[in-house]
Amino acid sequence: MKIYIDGNFFEKEDAKISVYDHGLLYGDGVFEGIRAYEGVVFKLKEHIDRLYDSAESLALKIQLPKEKMEEIVIETLKINKLTDAYIRLVVTRGVGDLGLDPRKCKYPTVFCIAEPMEPLLGEDGIKVITSSIRRLPVDVLNPAVKSLNYLNSILAKIQANYAGVHEAFLLDSEGYVAEGTGDNIFVIKNSVIKTPPLSSSVLKGITRDTVVDIAKESGYKILEEKMTLHDLFVADEIFITGTAAELIHVIEIDGRVINEGKLGSVTKDLSQKFKEIRSKIGRKVY
Ligand SMILES: Cc1ncc(COP(=O)(O)O)c(CNc2cccc(C(=O)O)c2)c1O
Numbered sequence: 001m002k003i004y005i006d007g008n009f010f011e012k013e014d015a016k017i018s019v020y021d022h023g024l025l026y027g028d029g030v031f032e033g034i035r036a037y038e039g040v041v042f043k044l045k046e047h048i049d050r051l052y053d054s055a056e057s058l059a060l061k062i063q064l065p066k067e068k069m070e071e072i073v074i075e076t077l078k079i080n081k082l083t084d085a086y087i088r089l090v091v092t093r094g095v096g097d098l099g100l101d102p103r104k105c106k107y108p109t110v111f112c113i114a115e116p117m118e119p120l121l122g123e124d125g126i127k128v129i130t131s132s133i134r135r136l137p138v139d140v141l142n143p144a145v146k147s148l149n150y151l152n153s154i155l156a157k158i159q160a161n162y163a164g165v166h167e168a169f170l171l172d173s174e175g176y177v178a179e180g181t182g183d184n185i186f187v188i189k190n191s192v193i194k195t196p197p198l199s200s201s202v203l204k205g206i207t208r209d210t211v212v213d214i215a216k217e218s219g220y221k222i223l224e225e226k227m228t229l230h231d232l233f234v235a236d237e238i239f240i241t242g243t244a245a246e247l248i249h250v251i252e253i254d255g256r257v258i259n260e261g262k263l264g265s266v267t268k269d270l271s272q273k274f275k276e277i278r279s280k281i282g283r284k285v286y
Pocket residue numbers: 032033034153179180181182183184202203204205206207208241242243244
C-alpha cells in the first residue's frame with residue numbers, strides 16, 4: 001500500500017509524520033472516511049466539502065484548492081490500483097513547536113490512506129447499549145465538525161465493548177438520542193421514518209443525507225425530529241448509517257428486542273436502494 005503525505009507517496013512502513021504534528025499532539029485537525037465502490041468514489045465532492053467546512057470551522061486554513069484535494073484521493077486509489085476501497089483523508093494543523101497555539105504551525109499536514117474494502121454484505125444486525133457518555137454539546141465541540149477529537153465516541157465505544165455489544169448510542173446534553181459512536185440513527189414507527197435533527201448534537205452524515213433522499217424519493221414519510229430512548233424502545237425498526245457501516249439494522253437496544261431481532265421491511269428496502277446507487281453517485285477513478 002502507498003500512502004500520500006504532503007505531495008509524496010510512501011510505502012506503509014515508511015509513512016510517518018512528525019511527533020511535532022499538532023494533529024497528534026492536540027487532536028488539532030479534521031478527517032473524512034470515504035468509500036469507493038466499483039471504481040467510483042461515493043459522493044467525493046460532498047466529503048471534500050464537509051472536510052473544508054470542518055477545517056473552516058476550526059480556522060484551519062487548507063491552502064490546497066478542493067479540486068487538488070479531490071485529485072489526491074483519486075491518485076491514491078490509482079497508485080494502489082483500488083476499485084473498492086476505504087479512504088481516510090486527514091488534514092492536521094501541521095508541525096509546530098510544543099504549545100497548543102495554532103499559530104505555531106506554518107502549514108497543514110495532508111495525508112491520504114486507501115485500503116481495500118469489500119462492500120459490506122449487511123451484517124446480521126447489531127445489539128447496542130445507551131452510553132452514559134453524552135454527545136458533546138454544539139456549544140462545546142460541535143459534532144458537526146468531523147475533527148480528530150474522537151475521545152467522546154471512543155469512551156462510549158469502550159462501554160459498548162465492556163457490555164459485549166457492537167455499538168453504543170449517545171444522548172445529547174438534554175437527554176435526547178443523538179447518534180452512535182461513528183454512525184447516525186434512524187427509527188421507524190408505524191411506517192414513519194425519523195432521524196435526530198442536527199441540533200441533537202449529530203454529525204451531518206453523508207450516508208444519512210443519502211438515506212433521507214432515498215426515503216423521500218420512495219414516498220416514505222421521513223422527519224428530522226428529536227427522539228427519546230422511549231421512542232427507540234418501542235420502535236418497529238431501528239438502523240444506523242455511516243460510510244463504513246452503510247445501513248445496519250439494530251436488533252436490540254438496552255435489552256429491548258426490536259422487530260423480534262429481524263431485519264425490518266423498511267430498512268431492507270432502503271438498504272437495497274442504497275446498494276443500487278452507491279456505485280453510481282460520485283467521481284470515477286479510472
Ligand atoms: C460521529 C459520527 N456520526 C456519523 C457518522 C456517519 O457519517 P457518514 O455517513 O458521512 O460516514 C460518522 C462517520 N463515521 C465514521 C467515519 C469514518 C470512520 C469511522 C470509523 O468507525 O472508523 C466512522 C461519525 O464519525
